[in-house]
Amino acid sequence: MSSCCPTNLGPAAASGSYTFQGKEINFGGLNTYAVGCPSNKKVLVGVLDVFGLSEQIKIGADKLAQAGYTVYLPDFFEGSALPVDAMFSRTPEDQKLCSEFYSTRISPPLHFPKLEKVLNAVKSTHGNDVQIGAYGVCWGAKVLVTYPNTSEFVGIACPHASFPDPADAKNVHVPVLFLSSKDEDASIISAWEEEFKKNPAYKQSAFHTYSDMHHGFMAARADLSNDNNRKCFYEGYEKISTFFQSLMK
Secondary structure: OOOOOOOOOOHHHHHOOOOOOOEEEEEOOEEEEEEOOOOOOEEEEEEOOOOOOOHHHHHHHHHHHHOOOEEEEEOOOOOOOOOHHHHOOOOHHHHHHHHHHHHHOOOHHHOHHHHHHHHHHHHHHHOOOOEEEEEEOOHHHHHHHHOOOHHHOOOEEEEOOOOOOHHHHHHOOOOEEEEEEOOOOHHHHHHHHHHHOOOHHHHHOEEEEEOOOOOOOOOOOOOOOOHHHHHHHHHHHHHHHHHHHOOOO
């Protein structure tokens, strides 16, 4: 892990000249991309999409670390994430791979024990007085909003949440930030927000939609060579940073 927070992050990522600010370590028993100060009391845990430790998600973590957080991105799929190309392939082999992956690998309860170990590692490293925020991109959002003890976090950010279900709102006991794309069902996201309005944490929450962005624009499917996607990518991570700044003292 780097000993201080990175600087000078930006559009260089689109040109292939980007230098990552963190490094991969064993953290809580999982290979984890870590960036930021080990003594920091403001920590963010990111739960990835089904495509694992992509370059785009690491760049997002670097951006958050620039704002003063220590960020951990554990690989919950332990080196066996779904290849991006397989999802859009029509070959029988890739279709079989996707079917097996989704039917056997993504159930959130399978990953709750791993998340608990990561949170214990955060407390062991940063102290019990650490403030922990969590953000989950795509599938990662589903893991976080269904985690049995959401009160472990000061808040939960959900960029383009996969499998949104308004019933999950009853399980969340901290403020949320939803950053949706044009591909999520707007009526379901609206129903999720409506259900959460009953929660006292709603007053510190926010729901925003990027109507010209595709699902995954802040994760492995982000095209940082595209000017608009790159702009929205960085804006989204800025929103995550601002959200947690409002919650951490």
